[in-house]
Amino acid sequence: MTDMEGAIDRIHSHTAVFTCDDVIDRLLDQVEWPSRKGRLLDPGAGHGDVLLRAIARLDLAKDDVDLLAARVEGWEFHPQAAAITRTRIADALQQRGWTTVAASAAGKAVVFERDFLLDGPAMRTFDVIVGNPPYIHRSRIPGDYRVKMDRVVPRYARHDMMHPYLEACSRHLAPGGCMAMVTSDRWLINENTAALREVLGSRLTFDVVERLGVDNPFYVPKTRRRNSPPRVHPVIVVARNAAGRGIRVDAAPVPLDDARASAQGPVLADHVKVMVAPWMGADGIFVVRRDRTDLPDEVLIPCVVTGDIHPTEDRLLPLSCAVIRTGFETPHPLVMEHLRQELPRMAPRGRRTPAWLPPTSFAHKLPLKRPGLLIPRIARRLRPIHLPVGVMPVNSNLVITDCDDPAALAAWLNDPAQQEWIARNAPPLEGGYLSITTTLLRRMPAHDLPSKWKEAA
Template sequence: MWIADSMEHMPTAVHAMSPPPVRPHEESAERSLVTLPDEAERKANGIHYTPPLLAAYLAQQVVAGLVNRSGNSGRCSILDPACGDGELLKAISDAAPRGLKGGLTLTGFDTDAAAIRAAERTLNGIGVAAVDLRCIDFLSAFTISDSEPQMGFQFTAERRECPQPEALFDAIISNPPYVRTQVLGSATAQELAGRFGLSGRVDLYHAFVKAMTVALREGGVLGLLTSNRFLSVQSGSSMREWLASHFQLLRLVDLGDTKLFEAAVLPAVVVAVRKAGVSAQDCEFIRVYQTSLPGSASRRKVDSVLEVLDGSFSGYACGGGLCFHIQTGHLQATPDSATPWTMSNGDIATWLSTVKAHASGTFSDVAKVCVGIKTTADAVFIRDDWNSLPESERPEDELLHPLVTHHLAARWHLPAAPADAKRVLYPYRLESEDRIPVDLADYPRARRYLLKHRERLQSRSYVIESGREWYEIWVPHRPVDWTRPKIAFPDISETSKFFLVEEGWIVNGDCYWARLLPRASPAWLNVMLAVANSSFIHKFYDVLFHNKLYAGRRRFMSQYVNRFPLPKLERAGEILEVMVQLLRASSNREPDRVATLQLELDRLVWRAFGLPEEVAR
């Protein structure tokens, strides 16, 4: 089962092993690491099991791997460790050719007894050799040793009736739980981390993937449906490393914003074969996202976009009132798991090669990119009604600073702040190189205000334990940096919105900001601004990162912006000239002039990277 960040649960599948008439073992789940909601709670939380068409697509991939596997005896054991209503296991049965279906044993685990009962109905009498459904926690059955080569596959003593180590599975098909650390709770997250050797931000599906790896025999087939986040975000690096080192990847499908689920999730399909010591991956990569059909482009009519995701079709497919752009290529994965997994093909490789040949470096060579401040008590530190407070409790103006938020974001220049714009109580002196809080005795009104909220602020134990004053902001950055030239931009935006920030403004945590490194030429700030706001950077982003949400919104995080390319400075003369004119027009609120200069600047950026205008438009 897949559980979204908000505890919205997603589909699951059932897996095999046991006697036919499907009698679930009503075992206690008291040792469960994670107790999933009952049926009523699932409905209340918008739970959605794997849609039949998507289940069929994933099952077809798994069955193809089983059929192609050498030494197939005709008997195969299939597992779904979080089987939900059994849709994925049924899809395996439906996809299996006659010679394979009669030899299938299907095993499904789930902590939700209602789901197991639903799976029993789904799988009853489907014509396979055996079905075994158990209301237990799959993860509680496993321990993984610190020494990876000797990792064990062990069911605990309380689970002796479950399959033993010699009964590893031939295939696993699953849509495992996806629950992030903040939902799991620190105690559960720490237990999972200790048991499964997880580090960093712990997601429940990480533990499932590790346990599934142990449960899968060498040469066994994995069909995994999960969030596509692991492909491109920094916290997905451990998942990328695990998959690359334990599997031969066969196919990756980024299903993006296809809306195959009713819930707002962006899924991905991974099809792989258990194989240790893989030195290089030769994996097919398919990407599909919603789009508007270009006027002159041909399209294929489909009932479901899944019909054309076999790797043989690239282009536009339309059906059900939606249009999708389908791209095919192969996985581009470096030995460094911190680098996102992305797609490459002949056209992409040529394009990137041209960009690299004309680039002088990246944004990270001349600037430091950071997320904005994190107060961890916004209701205390950030307000738009400071002037409404009694004068005796209204913090001194010296400590109140205008705040950049994503609501104010606009290209080139920060627009004039509205009268009700938010300001932040920033208890540091802006001229200070060090993060030293002010002495509240020097600011009696701020002191009175903060004392009213002392209990709330002191409850942030992590602030106190780190040796900080109780009234400090958790992530304030170096105060003096707010007085220096900088660029800011929102975390999430369909198109890039990079803009200059005036002295004294502070950037909130829903935005990022970039300041030049000490030895960087001041000219780079305007060059960065021109590149970041160009259509070129949209193409670059989509080629290398492609971390898109619904409605085509991109995530502009530091890990991506750091890798934005810079043209050679000697080729940036015209860019700088136009930038001066554009910033003047933007400052003077001349929209027509700004629009004309933007088009000219866009052409110059493409040309600076060796790409002719016709490629850009």
């Protein structure tokens, strides 16, 4: 196996979301398939679910390979997945009475073992594009593939592998054509995807941007523990390559819920800072047990890990861990020896130069001299927890800083009105959990903050 083949294999194993038949049928209905004429493309065919549902709707004469190949086409860069898809198509056609030879030829004619991003269809366009592009953050894309991807993908579309798929699909959609995709919601709301939204909004008219609920049988993971929170909050997106009125998509985040879209007046971000606690890598590297006796106390900052949060009450348990503080100067010899042993476990995205620097700088971003509020990122409700002076939050929970009266703000956040707003607007996860993000908290309507607290803030 070459380095590139290994990279493709890792990407395939990481893209852990399949699409269920009822969701695919919704997509096909949105693009009016098969009554809409022309060719349908699935740019990331995977194991062929979209192609199979699209073919099932076609009125095909027995063994008419040419007609099928003229109407449906799928691209898949993973050899084993492409082979599986060809076999599934052949089996489905044989069940419709096709001969073995014709069915096998049809599978080969429909499925292209090629990379839609690196080896795209040149100047070709498609009348219909339907799919579920791979979701994988740039930091998890193997370096061999990422280098080649960066040569052909615009800078604004490199944050996640889903982004260049959307950008490329927008270029390969024929005039008057229609595309329907299941995507992650991140590109619609994140600040670092503003340029991508602006480009797509300039090319396409968006008809549908709609969340999929977690009760919808969408999540069919390749590798994910049962009942663990999904990593993708799915959205159905339908767009046309034609002028017309539709949902506005530009550099601004796209509202995904009516309550959030209609919010007017002051928001929480007008009064406080809402930040993401720094990611420090795997436990045992920069986040260590507080009872470590071989590291000097002066380099350790008490921190909050998930196990230090009371499971039902909005308070901290006794803190069990600390963060190793390092700077650009060579650290204490005991720290250097510890990091020499542990840094090989650091994920590639967390490695810095000099090597003893943590993956995320934090000293200037999270002032430890004032108390704040810690907000668990995944919870059944909004949980504001007092964060004492000098205590470091870590590993991507949320933090509210620049607040003169954290207790008053916590009481306001616990008010039924704010809790109901979060329950209505936070992306739902499995098991009754919610995904609470910085974007969501920053946009929380805050016109009814207590006047005394607002004056203090």
